[in-house]
Amino acid sequence: MPAPISRRDALRRLAVVAAAPALLSACRGEDVAGSAMRHAERSAAMLPAVGAERTFFTAHEAETVRTLAGILLPADDRGPSAADTGTVEFVDWVMTDELLGDPTNRQTLMRGGLAWLDAQARELGADSFVAATADPQRALLDRIAYPDSAAPQDAAGVAFFSLLRNYVATGYFSSPQGVEDLGYLGNVAQSTWTGCPDDANAYAARAV
Template sequence: MDRRTTIKWMLAASASLPTLQGVAVHAAQSTGTAAVAKPYGTDPDLMKVYKAGDLWPLTLSSTQRATATALSDLIIPADATSPSASAVGVIDFIDEWISAPYEVHRNDRKTILTGFEWLDKESSSRFSKPFALLSTAQQRQICDDICYAPKAAAQFADAAKFFARYRDLTAGGFYTTPEGRKDLQYVGNVPLARFDGPPAEVLKKAGLL
């Protein structure tokens, strides 16, 4: 099973979990410091089109964005039918997410930024380069050690928790875009040319026919 298919299944299974709830609500805080941005509350102006950074200052530096891009595209690379995660704006989504002044996002900010630091230190230790400059094979070698928390070695336990959260954010960001929904073959919210009611076999199973 390829990585993209696995992520689709994981996303479908976890759609109701808190890790992906509030995907439309952006987030964050700097490591260990209180957020200075003000939340938009429960009544945002839904008629206004917001750009990245309009609601609160963003977090990621250019170096961190490079790391985020490399990791997101390793998790969801481009394939024959869909673009990569970074190509549809997932990095902007994650930057907004970890920059918002809400508790869950403040926690994610610390997790993500600490994880990026770990990735670069581990990459420098193994390959004498930051993570974003490694080959795909080298990046996978590192991520193979942290991609499944239950089997991660003790020294990789925290890094595995970071990877799990980052994978959830990457998947949540990607599969809520038009390109991601197309990749899932999601056909909801599309008017039907003709609807003749539920199929007969469904009505029979429900005892209605």
């Protein structure tokens, strides 16, 4: 039976899968320096800073996403919570960035999912998901965190939570704190280069 992995490492893998094509190109030596520089320039120019003005979420929706990010990736000895690293601002930016394609579907799924969470929380006696205590929050998320075992009536929540989880993983591991956790060095000269490890090549190739 495989050893359990931490929540942080599980989300780290989600972020790596999202970046797999770029990782595979880099590991194959395809313009590594140029790709790293272009990535850094795009990131600096495009990604929102902590505290950036919202472009999509209402104040309540942003607070709900912040709560969810903190539950998904809490602070530990390896780094701060996703709630404190610009992840909420990143998800808000994704909702309106036209370079990612027509935002209609992801906006509908995100906004509908947040409303769904609040409706479910009210059935449990809380005014909203944010207002609920930790145990009801986690019980509700447990219902939608595992698609294979979720009830059919929770399908909308499952689709929303899968999307949000991917965004939180990507947002955190593209933040300075997340990049440090990954151990990514970027466009830094090394004394020797022997290529990516075999296990990294194999993992990236499976993810493509």
